[in-house]
Amino acid sequence: MVSSNDAGRAGVAMPGTVPAKALVLLSRYREVSIAVVAIVLVVYFQLGSDGGFLTAQFQSVVLRDTGRLGLIAVAEVLLMITGEIDLSLSGTFSLAPYIMVLMSIAWGVPLAIGAVVGIALGVLVGLVNGLLTVTLRIPALLVTLGTMGIITGLARVLTNLESVPITSDPYTFVFGSGDIGPVSVLFVWTLAALVIGHLALNNTAYGRRVLATGGEVQAARAAGISTMRVTVGVFVVTGMAAALAGMLYAGRLHGARYTLGETDVLTVIAAVVIGGTSLFGGKGSVLGAVVGSWLLGVLNNGLILMGFSVSDQMIARGVILILAVAISLRETRQ
Amino acid sequence: MTAEITTDSPVLEVRGLSKHFGPVEALSGVDLSVRGGEVLALLGDNGAGKTTLTRCISGLYRATAGTILVDGKEVQIATPQDARDCGIETVHQGLALVGKLDVAANLFLHREMFHPNPLLRALGWLDKRAMADEATRILERLKVRVPPSGVPIERLSGGQRQAVAIGRAVGWGKHIVILDEPTAALGVEQSRHVNELILTLRSQGVAVLLISHNMQHVIETCDRAVVLRHGRKVGDVRIPDVTARDLVDLITGAVRAAA
Numbered sequence: 251m252v253s254s255n256d257a258g259r260a261g262v263a264m265p266g267t268v269p270a271k272a273l274v275l276l277s278r279y280r281e282v283s284i285a286v287v288a289i290v291l292v293v294y295f296q297l298g299s300d301g302g303f304l305t306a307q308f309q310s311v312v313l314r315d316t317g318r319l320g321l322i323a324v325a326e327v328l329l330m331i332t333g334e335i336d337l338s339l340s341g342t343f344s345l346a347p348y349i350m351v352l353m354s355i356a357w358g359v360p361l362a363i364g365a366v367v368g369i370a371l372g373v374l375v376g377l378v379n380g381l382l383t384v385t386l387r388i389p390a391l392l393v394t395l396g397t398m399g400i401i402t403g404l405a406r407v408l409t410n411l412e413s414v415p416i417t418s419d420p421y422t423f424v425f426g427s428g429d430i431g432p433v434s435v436l437f438v439w440t441l442a443a444l445v446i447g448h449l450a451l452n453n454t455a456y457g458r459r460v461l462a463t464g465g466e467v468q469a470a471r472a473a474g475i476s477t478m479r480v481t482v483g484v485f486v487v488t489g490m491a492a493a494l495a496g497m498l499y500a501g502r503l504h505g506a507r508y509t510l511g512e513t514d515v516l517t518v519i520a521a522v523v524i525g526g527t528s529l530f531g532g533k534g535s536v537l538g539a540v541v542g543s544w545l546l547g548v549l550n551n552g553l554i555l556m557g558f559s560v561s562d563q564m565i566a567r568g569v570i571l572i573l574a575v576a577i578s579l580r581e582t583r584q
Numbered sequence: 585m586t587a588e589i590t591t592d593s594p595v596l597e598v599r600g601l602s603k604h605f606g607p608v609e610a611l612s613g614v615d616l617s618v619r620g621g622e623v624l625a626l627l628g629d630n631g632a633g634k635t636t637l638t639r640c641i642s643g644l645y646r647a648t649a650g651t652i653l654v655d656g657k658e659v660q661i662a663t664p665q666d667a668r669d670c671g672i673e674t675v676h677q678g679l680a681l682v683g684k685l686d687v688a689a690n691l692f693l694h695r696e697m698f699h700p701n702p703l704l705r706a707l708g709w710l711d712k713r714a715m716a717d718e719a720t721r722i723l724e725r726l727k728v729r730v731p732p733s734g735v736p737i738e739r740l741s742g743g744q745r746q747a748v749a750i751g752r753a754v755g756w757g758k759h760i761v762i763l764d765e766p767t768a769a770l771g772v773e774q775s776r777h778v779n780e781l782i783l784t785l786r787s788q789g790v791a792v793l794l795i796s797h798n799m800q801h802v803i804e805t806c807d808r809a810v811v812l813r814h815g816r817k818v819g820d821v822r823i824p825d826v827t828a829r830d831l832v833d834l835i836t837g838a839v840r841a842a843a
Contacts, residue, residue, distance in 0.1 A: 455696045455708040458685075462693055465682040472680040473694040474665065532684040 280526035281538045288545040295552035302555055310434055312547045317437040318499045319514065320543035323521045324440075324447040325491030327539045328484045330522055331451075332464040333531025334383060334390040336485065339492035339518065341401025342375050343511035346493035347500030348405060351414045361421045368493050375401065376489025380482030390485075398515075405508045413507035416500060425501030436498050440540065443491070447536040460484060464531030513564065520571040521546050523578055546570070593656060595620045595791045596641070596672070596760045601650030603636050610636040611815045613650070618791040620759060623782060625802045625823070626795045628812035629835055634795050637812070638762050641793075642674035643667035654760070673753035674762040681749055683738030687730055688712070688719035690737055691752050722755040727784055728777075743774025747781055754790055761785065762793045767801055779805045799828035813837055 295303040302308065322339055329336055349371060350364030359367075379397055383390045416422055428435040451457040462470035463480045470477050492511075500506040523529065524545060525538025549570070553563050594617035603611040611633045618624045628634045639645040641652060643664040651658050654670045661667050667674070681690050692715045699709040712733075719732040728747040730740055737745060746766050753761050763782070767775040775798075782805045785792055796802050802809060803823060811819035811834040819834040832838075 453710055453712070455698070455710060458689060458693065458696060458710070461685060461689075462682045465684040466680075469680040469682050469693070472664075472676070475694050532682070 281535060281541045284524055284538065284541045284545050288541070288548050291545070291548050291552060295548070295555060299552075299555045303552060306432060308551065308555070310429070310432070312544075312551050313434050313437045314499075314502055315550060316540075316544045316547035317434060317440040318495055318502075318511075319518055319521055319546060320440040320540040321436075321443050321495040321498070322488075322491050322514070322518045323525070323539035323543050324443045324536050325484075325488040326518055326522050327447065327525070327527050327534045327536050328451065328460055329488045330464075330519075330527045330529070331460050331531055331534040332481050332484050333467075334481060334485065335394065335519070336379060336390065336488045336492075337394040337515050338375060338379060338398040338401055339394075339488060340511040340513075340515045341398050341405060342372050342489055342492040343496035343499070343514060344506075344508055345401050345405040345408070345496070346371050347497040347506040347510065348409055348414070348508065350497055351416055351500065351506045352408065355414060361416070361418055365425070365497055368497050369490055372489035372491070372493025373486050374489070375492075376486035377482065379489065380485030383485070384478040384481050409506075409508040411508060413505050415505040417504075422501045422504055425498050427501045427504065434502070436502050439494075439498055444536060444540045451534070451536055461532060464528075464533075466532070513567075516567055516571060517546050517550075518543075520567060520574055523571070524574040526578075529575065529578055592619070594618055594653075595655055596793070597653040597656075598637075598641065599651045599653070601637065601640060601652070602648045603633075603640055603645060604648045609815055611640070611647075614812065614815075614817050616810045616817070616820070618760070618793055620791050621786055621789045622808065623786050623792040623794055623806045625806040625809040626793055626812070627802065627809050627819075627831060627835055632812040632835075633815040634812055635764075636815075638674065638764060638793065638795065641667065642672060642762055668758075670760075671758050672760045672762065673758040675746075675749050675753050675764060675766060677764050677768065681737055681745060681752075684736050686733045686735055687723070687737060687740075687748050688715045688733045690748055691715075691719050691722060691755055693752075695756070722751050725788070726751050726754070726781055728781065741774060742770050743777045746770065746774070746778050750778070750781055750785075754785060759789065760791045760793070762795075764795045765797065766794070767796070767798060775801065799831050802831065803828055811835055 292303065322343070326336060326339070346368035350361060350368040353359040353364045353367060354361050375397060379390065379394050382388060382393045422428070423435065425435075430438060451460065459470070459475050459480050462473065462475055463477045467477050496510060499510060521542035522534070522539045525535050525540070525542035527534030527539065546567070549566065550563055553566060597617040599615055601611060601614045602609070614633070614637060616624065626634050626637065636645065640647040641661065643661045643666050646662055652661055653659065654672070659666075659670050661670065664674075682693065685693070697711045697714045697718065698705040699711045701709070716733045723730060723732060726747065728744070728751060730744045730748065737748060740748070750761070750763065750766065766778050766782075770778060779801055782792060782794065794802070794806060806823050809819070809821055809823060809826070809831060810817060811821075811831070813835070818837070821830070821834070
């Protein structure tokens with residue numbers, strides 16, 4: 251190897267080394283390559299919007315969306331590593347904050363207690379999803395498609411299709427609306443989830459159980475791991491994360507609405523898959539999912555800024571999801 | 585075979601083991617014993633009862649009648665965990681490894697080493713370095729050359745994976761190991777490595793019960809062979825006294841040897 255202070259000579263001796271190294275780095279660290287794509291998009295949107303993209307105001311919107319998606323994505327990574335999936339999270343996302351606010355308005359229940367009830371709802375949804383999946387051996391895709399319908403319907407009935415405001419300032423500060431310096435509190439929550447999720451997956455026995463359950467369920471069982479408990483557990487974590495993210499986002503918007511998170515399921519799953527989590531379980535990256543969330547946050551808002559409609563965004567997301575899945579499958583087959 | 589380093593008394597003994605599935609007698613009154621440092625081949629054609637016998641010993645089946653003794657003491661084995669608690673580890677054909685995890689993670693799956701800090705330990709924090717070091721020691725002891733950490737096990741060869749599976753079985757001082765056709769899916773060179781590993785286990789005083797259909801491997805690695813036919817023991821022979829041809833005759837029933 252050539253030492254670093256011999257850079258000039260190295261450049262002559264081994265032309266193309268730096269880009270070659272960069273390519274190796276990109277292929278090895280999925281998270282870095284997604285970040286590069288996101289940065290390219292940022293530059294494109296910045297140029298295309300005559301400098302409107304990289305403003306503090308607009309970036310706070312991007313970070314808000316990144317935070318919302320990333321928080322759920324962290325949990326969905328664990329779930330998808332076990333080889334399962336949760337489509338019902340958008341329902342939980344909109345119903346949990348609604349219950350919280352409604353309890354406060356109707357019965358004067360403090361929002362903090364309402365928040366605990368909201369989390370409990372996430373736990374309940376996770377338990378139902380998980381137990382149905384492991385006991386009836388129905389694919390999680392179908393189970394959660396069903397529970398998604400049920401929860402979304404419930405949210406629509408309960409809300410009477412109306413939104414309710416949150417007026418408590420301390421609450422909205424802690425729950426996502428406040429800013430610490432230039433950074434939204436919602437994003438701070440997501441960073442915390444990222445750190446906890448990353449460490450839990452890579453440094454704890456819990457992470458090993460999740461990886462083993464998704465990687466080779468027979469081997470995990472033979473080793474004495476209760477794989478059903480692991481699976482139900484990650485469903486519960488996902489339900490809780492969706493509920494928490496919903497309440498944080500409602501705090502950010504100063505109100506709960508039944509349409510909250512309606513289109514987030516596809517986006518979260520796309521973020522997770524883009525981030526390098528295997529569709530077949532056994533492998534995944536929490537950091538990748540959050541970087542993937544940022545990429546999609548940039549894309550969504552960039553498209554809005556460039557004058558594309560919500561419908562255009564949906565099409566873009568669909569295309570990206572298929573691309574991400576195609577790349578992921580190609581990697582698996584190699 | 586080479587020098588005797590076996591224990592005097594058997595570490596695993598099976599007496600009069602029978603297993604019925606309804607009216608079907610899969611196993612009737614089988615006796616066998618393995619001493620430490622001894623490799624016992626369990627032979628028989630398909631359906632002879634080899635798998636039923638090993639499943640009774642490893643806790644997957646409950647025997648209808650008979651007793652199992654470990655180190656001379658009678659034990660009750662109702663679950664795989666019971667068998668493990670008795671010091672009996674089974675390497676099944678399916679390998680029971682997680683392909684996407686590395687060697688150290690597989691060796692320590694569900695028996696991880698935790699961080700010495702009590703707070704981190706309570707959180708289930710892994711001591712990855714200690715596990716990598718211990719994995720290196722286990723692999724060295726077994727003379728297996730694979731990278732202990734950083735490489736997913738699915739990138740290793742079949743022989744290397746088999747070695748890791750066996751290492752997982754014996755890595756924790758388990759002194760009785762059941763190997764179910766460890767070379768069935770392997771090429772010549774890789775089979776040779778696994779056979780060498782079996783001899784290494786033998787030299788370290790481990791009692792090995794080996795199921796195999798490869799008579800050459802049996803002759804090369806085993807001290808004794810027990811032959812089953814239709815659920816009964818039809819032969820218990822010292823390998824140096826027989827040829828591969830004799831073993832095949834015993835299995836197929838062409839010759840009847842004293843049991």
